[in-house]
Amino acid sequence: MASSVKDKKTKILDAAIKLFTRQGYHETKLDEVAKQAEIAKGTLYLYYKSKEDLFLQCLIDGFEKSMVQTKTVIESNDSTSNRLLKLLELQAELHRHNGPLIQQFIQSGITISSTAGAPKRFFNMMKEKVELVAVFFEECVKNGEFTDRFTPVQMALIYHQIFDLNLKFQMFQAPTISPERCSEMLFDLFKSKEQAKA
Amino acid sequence: MASSVKDKKTKILDAAIKLFTRQGYHETKLDEVAKQAEIAKGTLYLYYKSKEDLFLQCLIDGFEKSMVQTKTVIESNDSTSNRLLKLLELQAELHRHNGPLIQQFIQSGITISSTAGAPKRFFNMMKEKVELVAVFFEECVKNGEFTDRFTPVQMALIYHQIFDLNLKFQMFQAPTISPERCSEMLFDLFKSKEQAKA
Amino acid sequence: MASSVKDKKTKILDAAIKLFTRQGYHETKLDEVAKQAEIAKGTLYLYYKSKEDLFLQCLIDGFEKSMVQTKTVIESNDSTSNRLLKLLELQAELHRHNGPLIQQFIQSGITISSTAGAPKRFFNMMKEKVELVAVFFEECVKNGEFTDRFTPVQMALIYHQIFDLNLKFQMFQAPTISPERCSEMLFDLFKSKEQAKA
Amino acid sequence: MASSVKDKKTKILDAAIKLFTRQGYHETKLDEVAKQAEIAKGTLYLYYKSKEDLFLQCLIDGFEKSMVQTKTVIESNDSTSNRLLKLLELQAELHRHNGPLIQQFIQSGITISSTAGAPKRFFNMMKEKVELVAVFFEECVKNGEFTDRFTPVQMALIYHQIFDLNLKFQMFQAPTISPERCSEMLFDLFKSKEQAKA
């Protein structure tokens, strides 16, 4: 029973993610979502209380997965460079799945109905994620591996931004940059002067 | 008469840019644009044939200005580093004015009605701009100043991306990076091994 | 088994009467009725074939009770004035329970879907009741106790109307009129000239 | 210009009154109202901001007319009996036009969406009217013409109720009671003992 419900919620969520991602919030009609999920339109409302709610759940879903995985990597006992590499791989994977939706969001979060607390909520999620990653960079700065020319939050944002770059490379059919290469670039950018001398 | 027409077109365009930028495409109603431009709603249709057309003109407007200025800088007789700095200042200025609109667009380009040739057209504009800047980097690579680890197109995209980064810094209240500093960072990233040794 | 069925029908009917009375036909959702009756929504359809049917049964239920009791009083061997008093008490009691539902109906009879024969059927019930009471007044007129300035049907309607009046008194926080007092008033209004002289 | 707007508002209002009266609030579709008013559905929203608003305006319209006329009669220099007769004629006329709508309302006022202040507002209108008429009866009581066995508010409600009675007489094809006759009945019911003796 529970699994059947979960299946249907997931089915709807998957359909919604797919369409919101491809077409954005406003261009996606609930008719389409229902058709894609192979259910009736009314059924959507058994699981999500409005279009906006559905959209938010799509984002929350991606974020929660990403938060959990990111936390796991950061808290693992591994060298800075290995953890950075793994984080980048993770983020790359995430971008492959959710990247465009998150992009959708950067404004959707701002522009969707101002009645609900939705945009704020989403921004808070983003913030939470950025702060989580910032903690990692802060440690790296503290133990002298990374420079203090950037604040940890800046570093966390640069880390996230790298993948937007890859998205654009794709759009312009330029070669994308592998996680390994990204890792290298970030190291070059972030390494402390002591490290640089070594 | 001609100037009056131009005035009115400009007035509408300015109003539209302001609102599209603040609120996004879908949240901006033509009623609002007309009111902001201090004209009647019907008048919009004397100058722009649809909402989508108006939106596109907003983008084209920004791009054309940016193309002209960018071209001027690139073709000026100045050192690579000075031209890069000027380009960055230009782009920073552009972002201050049109940044959010362009961001609007990154998806709008994807999501606005696919009936019209709009998205394609906009993508082509972006491409044109990227290629213009890529030419600059290509020269820099050819004359040995910049590395060939990146393709010119990649460089052009990184150059553009830097400002998205600053936008995000603002959102997260991290300090933004000055054009001078950006210029430095790009130099560090792009400089050839020969340069690096020097 | 039969009693269990009756119990469930009654349970549903009671729930429905309660909600239709409080909220009216359209504002009452079958979800609520099911919840109030502590059964599943689908079960409603085992006992009543549609929402409209359920509503009608609510009315019929009240009417049947009222018809039986009214008939009993009218056919009892008692003085006119006592019977009138008892009728009024009965009607007062009925109004306390079903009044609002009946009011609901005055229009519902007109406004509920015209496809079914529902309104007509309800009107016929009302008519039956009115005619039953009219018979009582007719006798009173015939034996000279009541005036013939009103037709028996008019008298029956005035008799029914008195309670609507009390409902309105309540709404406006004016004191209500007791059955005894109503009885008096009706007597004053209906008594024949012969009676008046006496 | 103003008259054209007023004409259209009136046209819509008339159509709405007609349909709300015949079919009730929920059974009346805005499609129908638009068709009846010979305008497009969207046009409704230029003049009324929602269905509920339209419905309320229908009621307010009737009430305002009725308030003005009632006030005029009450404040005229005429005998009590003449003024009562005129009030009854007025009310009869009003009922012919708005009666059923007002009936619609007695519950609609209670059951329509509880979000808006609509029902309260309507009840207040009714109250205002009842109190206006109550003032008239209060004077009659004070100068000894009418009994004090009823409160002025009760009298006002009885006065209004008389017409509901006539509506029901019509439904049951009993003869209706003329204003003159109503006036007589009310006099009989309300006259003071002193008057009764005279």
Added chain:
DNA sequence: CATGAATGAGGGTTCATTCAT
């Protein structure tokens, strides 16, 4: 018999576009 998840027709509302003035 009983359930409640699923359905989908239907209606209120919005807003880009048109057109008579």
Added chain:
DNA sequence: AATGAATGAACCCTCATTCAT
């Protein structure tokens, strides 16, 4: 050229009804 009232297609959401379990 300019207006803004009028239009009507399109969409989100509700809820009575059905049906597989």
